Amino acid sequence: MSDSDRLECTALLQALANARAPLAPAELFAQLGAPEHLRERFEAALAQLEREGRVIRNRAGLLLLAARANLLSGQVQGHREGYGFLVRDDGGPDLVLPEHEMSKVLHGDRVVARITGTDRRGRLEGEIVEVIERRTHRLVGRLLNERGVMVVAPEDQRITHDILIPPGATLNAEPGQVVVVEIVQQPQRHVQPVGRVVEVLGAIDDPGMEIEIAVRKFSVPYQFSAEALAAAEALPDQVRPRDRKGRVDLRDVPLVTIDGEDARDFDDAVYCEPLGRGRRKWRLVVAIADVSHYVQPGDALDVEAQLRSTSVYFPRRVIPMLPEKLSTGLCSLNPQVDRLVLVADMVVDAKGRITAYQFYPAVMRSAARLTYDEVWEALSQPDSSAARRLACLREPLENLYAVFEVLARARDARGAIDMETVETQIVCDANGRVEKILPRVRNDAHRMIEECMLAANVCAADFVRQHKHPALYRVHEGPTPERLANLRALLKSLGLQLGGGESPRPADYAALLARIRMRPDRHLLQTALLRSMQQAVYSPHNVGHFGLAYEAYTHFTSPIRRYPDLLMHRVIKAILAGRRYEPTLAKIDLPFVPVRVPAPAQASADDGSITIWEKLGLICSANERRADEATRDVEAWLKSYYMRERVGETYSGTVSAVVPFGVFVMLDELFVEGLVHVSELGSEYFHYNEALHELRGERTGLRYRLGDRLTVQVSRVDLEARRIEFRLVRPEVVRPLVTGTRPSRKGESVEERRARQATRAARERQRRKQVSGKVGVGRARRGRSRRRGVR
Numbered sequence: 001m002s003d004s005d006r007l008e009c010t011a012l013l014q015a016l017a018n019a020r021a022p023l024a025p026a027e028l029f030a031q032l033g034a035p036e037h038l039r040e041r042f043e044a045a046l047a048q049l050e051r052e053g054r055v056i057r058n059r060a061g062l063l064l065l066a067a068r069a070n071l072l073s074g075q076v077q078g079h080r081e082g083y084g085f086l087v088r089d090d091g092g093p094d095l096v097l098p099e100h101e102m103s104k105v106l107h108g109d110r111v112v113a114r115i116t117g118t119d120r121r122g123r124l125e126g127e128i129v130e131v132i133e134r135r136t137h138r139l140v141g142r143l144l145n146e147r148g149v150m151v152v153a154p155e156d157q158r159i160t161h162d163i164l165i166p167p168g169a170t171l172n173a174e175p176g177q178v179v180v181v182e183i184v185q186q187p188q189r190h191v192q193p194v195g196r197v198v199e200v201l202g203a204i205d206d207p208g209m210e211i212e213i214a215v216r217k218f219s220v221p222y223q224f225s226a227e228a229l230a231a232a233e234a235l236p237d238q239v240r241p242r243d244r245k246g247r248v249d250l251r252d253v254p255l256v257t258i259d260g261e262d263a264r265d266f267d268d269a270v271y272c273e274p275l276g277r278g279r280r281k282w283r284l285v286v287a288i289a290d291v292s293h294y295v296q297p298g299d300a301l302d303v304e305a306q307l308r309s310t311s312v313y314f315p316r317r318v319i320p321m322l323p324e325k326l327s328t329g330l331c332s333l334n335p336q337v338d339r340l341v342l343v344a345d346m347v348v349d350a351k352g353r354i355t356a357y358q359f360y361p362a363v364m365r366s367a368a369r370l371t372y373d374e375v376w377e378a379l380s381q382p383d384s385s386a387a388r389r390l391a392c393l394r395e396p397l398e399n400l401y402a403v404f405e406v407l408a409r410a411r412d413a414r415g416a417i418d419m420e421t422v423e424t425q426i427v428c429d430a431n432g433r434v435e436k437i438l439p440r441v442r443n444d445a446h447r448m449i450e451e452c453m454l455a456a457n458v459c460a461a462d463f464v465r466q467h468k469h470p471a472l473y474r475v476h477e478g479p480t481p482e483r484l485a486n487l488r489a490l491l492k493s494l495g496l497q498l499g500g501g502e503s504p505r506p507a508d509y510a511a512l513l514a515r516i517r518m519r520p521d522r523h524l525l526q527t528a529l530l531r532s533m534q535q536a537v538y539s540p541h542n543v544g545h546f547g548l549a550y551e552a553y554t555h556f557t558s559p560i561r562r563y564p565d566l567l568m569h570r571v572i573k574a575i576l577a578g579r580r581y582e583p584t585l586a587k588i589d590l591p592f593v594p595v596r597v598p599a600p601a602q603a604s605a606d607d608g609s610i611t612i613w614e615k616l617g618l619i620c621s622a623n624e625r626r627a628d629e630a631t632r633d634v635e636a637w638l639k640s641y642y643m644r645e646r647v648g649e650t651y652s653g654t655v656s657a658v659v660p661f662g663v664f665v666m667l668d669e670l671f672v673e674g675l676v677h678v679s680e681l682g683s684e685y686f687h688y689n690e691a692l693h694e695l696r697g698e699r700t701g702l703r704y705r706l707g708d709r710l711t712v713q714v715s716r717v718d719l720e721a722r723r724i725e726f727r728l729v730r731p732e733v734v735r736p737l738v739t740g741t742r743p744s745r746k747g748e749s750v751e752e753r754r755a756r757q758a759t760r761a762a763r764e765r766q767r768r769k770q771v772s773g774k775v776g777v778g779r780a781r782r783g784r785s786r787r788r789g790v791r
Contacts, residue, residue: 022062078107078158095126107158108135140216169196207432210637227300232323239338248362267560272399286456287341291559309623311561344456352410376445404448415507434642460556476536489691506549524707537621540613636722660688674724
């Protein structure tokens with residue numbers, strides 16, 4: 001929105017605020033006193049305010065302010081149980097929408113609602129007054145025959161409506177097949193939505209069907225437009241001589257790419273050499289693929305990249321942000337070919353401080369495509385085959401490791417938060433089914449590249465901040481007061497304390513993590529610490545990165561797969577050229593993913609430009625969440641399919657989450673998570689304590705907490721809901737050893753109860769063993785006496 005557009009919207013809102021009654025659009029235009037040739041701009045501004053829910057029309061078509069009518073605008077977020085929420089535009093607490101209100105809308109619709117009261121749990125409850133915008137026009141689901149009537153049951157569990165399919169609108173699909181349906185009649189209070197089948201995907205068990213469902217379920221763009229493909233094909237196959245003009249020639253520098261075994265696009269290369277005597281300084285070169293040279297603002301490739309904002313990585317399939325000619329060809333830093341790059345050239349001292357840096361466009365030729373495992377093998381085992389194979393690159397690799405060590409020490413010194421998490425890798429067979437699930441093992445080669453990328457990103461953020469140029473920062477805010485209070489309550493119950501008072505610093509978190517590293521409940525505490533913090537987002541308002549303990553941080557190192565990185569490249573190149581980069585917004589619909597962005601600390605002089613950057617930040621953050629949800633959905637489907645053959649088997653695991661309706665358990669061997677419903681925990685009422693992450697029995701006081709060890713049996717797998725259910729395998733009942741002894745003590749956990757019972761049983765066995773001789777003799781004598789009497 002430009003400055004003039006913003007002024008027009010402000011004038012419209014002011015005119016409606018001054019009016020004593022709702023106005024017709026013509027009356028509002030007349031009150032503004034604008035000339036007739038501006039009517040089109042007036043209508044565009046009015047439409048914008050209506051989309052934002054700040055202005056609404058009543059049933060008579062008159063305009064009024066939503067705030068004056070005590071109305072709230074926002075987007076509907078459905079729930080699988082039938083009710084939903086209104087995620088408010090003003091950032092206030094969500095409204096609960098009862099099931100009868102959700103019958104009017106679909107997940108993702110924008111509505112205006114009013115507060116009607118509170119529900120039984122004390123949450124604000126709302127009533128839908130008007131639907132502003134229908135956001136769901138297509139969905140994917142299974143075609144079913146319900147007593148002769150064809151309906152489509154949506155795969156998205158947040159949509160509880162079945163879509164009615166009239167005769168002749170099935171596209172010859174068979175019942176049970178997965179189809180895409182276009183909604184031709186939206187739902188109303190007592191009217192079921194109606195649609196027609198527009199695509200038949202196939203059977204639910206077809207290889208790769210889970211990905212086909214996910215991309216449509218979450219509206220992930222998976223096909224490039226004809227214009228984008230044509231623009232990609234028009235690009236050259238290799239770097240031309242004219243492309244090298246004005247660039248620094250780094251083709252004699254042995255830059256290398258270091259990635260995972262299955263990586264296909266290589267957008268960063270690194271090189272390091274010592275400066276001066278005694279290895280007291282290092283020159284660190286991070287070269288990033290110059291995607292901005294080929295993808296120009298506003299062209300078809302740029303529109304497609306903005307629409308996607310990120311590449312999406314599924315098991316065995318990648319949906320790239322850019323066509324493969326760019327992502328795996330012209331922009332990818334493949335070995336032994338010329339490539340255009342934007343370089344962050346840094347000087348790092350012995351304390352890990354970046355004392356100088358510069359950015360410049362260059363041309364490079366990768367010396368080798370290396371993997372993390374072979375680099376780490378070469379560095380850690382000098383006599384290994386990898387070391388012999390990389391002998392010619394050993395010196396720059398050792399320099400990279402040396403600079404990594406000083407950067408890592410600097411990271412610890414500034415108090416960055418370092419969580420120990422286990423990432424998993426799903427290994428599939430030729431048919432796309434899970435063969436095994438393995439933990440990803442991180443070594444120092446992973447950390448080495450990570451620190452190099454962090455250094456380049458920090459320099460990029462500092463560069464644009466020093467030049468006062470708007471850009472997208474990667475911001476991560478600290479804990480909210482409510483989450484911090486819950487965290488402190490949990491820590492207090494365990495005899496721990498988080499420093500920093502009401503405003504803890506990253507160093508306070510890092511210090512606590514160091515103290516609990518050897519505790520058996522460290523996973524519980526680490527999860528609680530992680531959940532106390534907010535999600536990272538993209539925003540032009542720099543509030544720093546809490547987790548990494550940086551005052552300014554951005555994303556610069558992955559322009560092949562992330563749109564914010566591409567934007568940062570354009571900003572840096574504009575600054576180098578003495579220009580100013582003004583981004584453009586493509587005409588795309590924002591996907592429905594609730595994202596909270598930080599508010600500006602103060603108003604900017606260039607509000608129009610900042611508004612565009614804010615929208616770009618919202619688009620990129622929302623699309624990032626969309627990609628994450630789609631990936632998790634596919635992984636959940638694959639794991640559910642994998643566990644369907646293991647119903648009845650028993651495994652041990654750890655409680656990974658506690659919710660009001662049960663506990664989630666992560667299995668040790670399979671790295672699969674499932675639910676133990678609260679009804680399986682015991683024949684009593686359990687009370688949920690969010691702050692302590694526990695369920696506590698009302699009668700016995702038995703607790704189930706994060707980090708508890710449980711033995712469970714796979715009881716049920718719901719493939720459509722992507723849900724695995726476990727049954728608690730109860731230990732052998734231990735009888736009380738002393739009359740009146742209770743089987744459990746109030747407030748003890750499952751592990752504590754089992755340990756206490758095992759100790760008591762061991763003591764009883766020892767006592768019996770000590771007196772067994774006397775007892776045995778007495779029994780034998782009595783036996784012989786009875787036998788003599790019988791005779």
